[in-house]
Amino acid sequence: MLQKKWLKLGFVGVGVALAVGVWQTSSFSASTGSSAGGAVPPKAMRDIEGHWAKAAIEASIAKGYIDGYEDQSFRPDQSVTRAEFVKMAVTALKLPASGTVTGAEWYIPYANAAVAGGIHQWSDYSSGDWNTPMTREEMARVAVRATGEKNDDAKKWMYLATSKGLIQGLDDTGTLGEDLPTNRAQSVTIIERIMSVRSGETLPADKHAISRAEVKWHKTNIFTVMPQYFGNLYPGTSWNPDDLFIKTPDGLYEGVLDELVAIDLEDPNDPFLNYLPDISTLKWHNLKVKPDGSKDGFPVSAYKNSYILYFKGRETMRSDSSIYADFHGFLPAVVYGAESPDIKAFVNGELNSTAGVFVQTLTDVPAVLIPKTMNTTGSLHIVIYAPARSPNPTFDKTILKARTPKIIE
Numbered sequence: 343m344l345q346k347k348w349l350k351l352g353f354v355g356v357g358v359a360l361a362v363g364v365w366q367t368s369s370f371s372a373s374t375g376s377s378a379g380g381a382v383p384p385k386a387m388r389d390i391e392g393h394w395a396k397a398a399i400e401a402s403i404a405k406g407y408i409d410g411y412e413d414q415s416f417r418p419d420q421s422v423t424r425a426e427f428v429k430m431a432v433t434a435l436k437l438p439a440s441g442t443v444t445g446a447e448w449y450i451p452y453a454n455a456a457v458a459g460g461i462h463q464w465s466d467y468s469s470g471d472w473n474t475p476m477t478r479e480e481m482a483r484v485a486v487r488a489t490g491e492k493n494d495d496a497k498k499w500m501y502l503a504t505s506k507g508l509i510q511g512l513d514d515t516g517t518l519g520e521d522l523p524t525n526r527a528q529s530v531t532i533i534e535r536i537m538s539v540r541s542g543e544t545l546p547a548d549k550h551a552i553s554r555a556e557v558k559w560h561k562t563n564i565f566t567v568m569p570q571y572f573g574n575l576y577p578g579t580s581w582n583p584d585d586l587f588i589k590t591p592d593g594l595y596e597g598v599l600d601e602l603v604a605i606d607l608e609d610p611n612d613p614f615l616n617y618l619p620d621i622s623t624l625k626w627h628n629l630k631v632k633p634d635g636s637k638d639g640f641p642v643s644a645y646k647n648s649y650i651l652y653f654k655g656r657e658t659m660r661s662d663s664s665i666y667a668d669f670h671g672f673l674p675a676v677v678y679g680a681e682s683p684d685i686k687a688f689v690n691g692e693l694n695s696t697a698g699v700f701v702q703t704l705t706d707v708p709a710v711l712i713p714k715t716m717n718t719t720g721s722l723h724i725v726i727y728a729p730a731r732s733p734n735p736t737f738d739k740t741i742l743k744a745r746t747p748k749i750i751e
Contacts, residue, residue: 348533381452389415390418398419398531399526399530402534421475421523421525422475423471424473425452428452429449430529434533437459440455462487466480467480477523479499479500481509481524481528484593486499486508507535507539511548515611516550537733541732546626553612554613560583562602572744574745575743588737593727595660595729595730601654602652602653605618607649608648618709624700624701625700627639630689630695640691647714649711649712653708658673665730667729669729671704677727679720679721681717686721694717698710699711718747720748723742
């Protein structure tokens with residue numbers, strides 16, 4: 343039966359082929375599925391020379407799942423509808439499609455074939471219809487399924503697609519553009535990548551796109567960017583993106599951690615560098631206090647062989663400032679488990695442990711600096727807490743416990 347869906351120390355952190363001809367109409371309308379003639383040979387196309395997707399375009403035409411236009415153009419930047427992309431995928435993958443392929447609902451045999459083949463579900467589109475432009479995230483979903491990956495988490499498709507190399511970022515910082523419409527060049531490129539993965543090939547992956555997609559998936563990228571620190575969680579524990587909040591029992595304070603982001607200071611294209619203030623203004627705290635009571639520190643810009651853990655969070659309610667201090671509107675957090683082999687050297691500017699970062703005052707940047715070589719107690723714990731004034735309890739919540747080597751390098 344055919345179904346149709348229309349579709350503790352602030353942030354210091356020192357814790358010592360059926361397809362031939364279908365799109366060969368001058369309007370690239372796939373509404374009828376009719377052919378205006380034979381396929382245009384790839385070499386005859388006048389608008390793909392020098393295009394980044396030229397190889398994929400020529401391969402796709404040679405395989406017969408997409409054509410050029412009568413005016414000898416391919417129009418690589420023209421958007422593609424859901425129906426058109428699904429038809430291409432079904433044809434390229436040689437999924438059996440039967441039924442009428444003409445008329446207003448020419449796409450129905452391909453949609454049915456996609457469902458039967460496991461690359462589409464009728465519930466996928468909650469808005470729009472089959473003539474709606476296909477977004478990059480919708481394309482990612484089809485692509486991942488086409489490689490045999492099973493997934494029930496709607497937020498994870500982009501992460502799976504980028505991890506497999508099916509989706510690359512749109513720029514050097516891995517911009518995902520998940521809501522942007524897919525164009526013809528992107529469509530055939532992704533389908534060619536699907537075919538490569540299905541044949542056993544391992545594709546190069548865009549680490550910045552993976553980093554962004556991991557944050558989109560479960561609010562952190564630490565497992566992608568810093569696996570040597572956080573990749574081995576304690577048995578029985580897990581990262582829970584739905585438990586990143588504090589609500590004090592007295593009902594006077596609430597805060598939430600929206601994202602926990604790892605930033606590689608040695609990478610000028612790190613996608614989250616823009617979360618930080620101008621790095622030339624950042625200092626790390628070396629535990630010294632100046633005679634006037636201000637904090638001493640060293641310029642972060644001189645210590646780029648490091649990561650910054652940025653706690654993108656906020657207080658959502660603070661009813662009594664006599665009990666709970668103002669941390670510049672941030673939710674306080676701390677990293678425990680670093681072990682400085684020489685505190686005196688740390689004070690004198692050797693970054694051999696974790697350190698809070700700041701611009702003017704210690705709590706004005708919600709971040710911790712972590713050197714890429716570091717001693718630990720054998721574990722690292724990340725804790726969020728309420729900024730209670732002594733002697734009031736801070737209601738600590740451990741959001742991650744990871745086993746680590748004694749020496750990370």
